[in-house]
Amino acid sequence: MTENLSTEILEKKEWFDRNFEDINQRIAKACEKVGKRTEDIIMLAATKTVPVEVINHAIKSGVNYIGENRVQEFLSKKRDLLPSVHRHFIGHLQTNKVKDIIDEVEMIQSVHSVKLATEINRLCGLKGKTMDILLEVNIGKEESKSGFLPEELAENISEIAKLPYVKIKGLMSIPPICENAENSRQYFEKLHKLFIDIGAKIKDNVSMVYLSMGMSGDFVEAIECGANIVRIGTSLFGQRDYSKIK
Numbered sequence: 001m002t003e004n005l006s007t008e009i010l011e012k013k014e015w016f017d018r019n020f021e022d023i024n025q026r027i028a029k030a031c032e033k034v035g036k037r038t039e040d041i042i043m044l045a046a047t048k049t050v051p052v053e054v055i056n057h058a059i060k061s062g063v064n065y066i067g068e069n070r071v072q073e074f075l076s077k078k079r080d081l082l083p084s085v086h087r088h089f090i091g092h093l094q095t096n097k098v099k100d101i102i103d104e105v106e107m108i109q110s111v112h113s114v115k116l117a118t119e120i121n122r123l124c125g126l127k128g129k130t131m132d133i134l135l136e137v138n139i140g141k142e143e144s145k146s147g148f149l150p151e152e153l154a155e156n157i158s159e160i161a162k163l164p165y166v167k168i169k170g171l172m173s174i175p176p177i178c179e180n181a182e183n184s185r186q187y188f189e190k191l192h193k194l195f196i197d198i199g200a201k202i203k204d205n206v207s208m209v210y211l212s213m214g215m216s217g218d219f220v221e222a223i224e225c226g227a228n229i230v231r232i233g234t235s236l237f238g239q240r241d242y243s244k245i246k
């Protein structure tokens with residue numbers, strides 16, 4: 001191991017140890033405010049660029065869910081990950097990469113098109129398994145982001161719900177960056193409304209159980225607006241260094 005990498009690992013472990021408890025407490029406080037139990041919230045560690053030694057340290061300290069963004073990076077880490085952790089895919093997934101992760105994760109949170117869902121369904125069908133998915137919503141209607149537009153969601157869910165080997169479990173979103181977390185609430189509230197309305201409208205082969213929204217800067221607000229999965233990276237591990245990923 002190079003000296004640089006071991007220094008990075010040490011720094012990230014220390015960062016994690018300084019911040020994990022505080023994050024858990026903030027989650028607990030947000031839960032209390034809205035009358036939820038902390039057990040109802042999944043705190044998923046967003047682990048892109050984070051060395052596997054640091055991820056395993058986090059798992060030993062009580063992190064039960066991780067989310068990775070890049071297929072290649074995930075595959076290079078997966079062998080060394082502690083087996084107990086739940087693994088989700090949360091990044092932009094290309095149709096031709098589905099085959100590489102279909103056996104590696106228990107949920108794909110970032111399903112952004114009918115085409116992608118169809119490919120997941122096809123490959124799962126060949127293997128005789130099903131995949132839990134969340135549908136990604138482009139709630140801010142940003143050009144730069146993928147995901148279903150809110151007004152297209154119901155129609156697309158009906159299509160995807162016909163696929164027998166994928167199970168729609170809820171919605172995921174990365175709202176526009178807001179300087180002030182308070183401003184994120186408008187997006188979280190819209191997402192929560194979509195989540196409730198669509199769950200009430202479409203029932204066949206759809207169970208709207210997970211609403212995945214909120215990251216380091218705004219997970220408290222997200223929980224207060226109805227999130228039950230929050231995806232936290234920077235607050236757990238410190239700033240990411242993109243030059244380090246393989």
Ligand SMILES: *Cc1c(COP(=O)(O)O)cnc(C)c1O
Binds near residue numbers: 069090215217
């Ligand atoms: C990186 C990432 C996160 C975590 O972002 P932070 O601001 O570092 O907490 C959450 N969700 C997705 C999809 C990500 O790519």
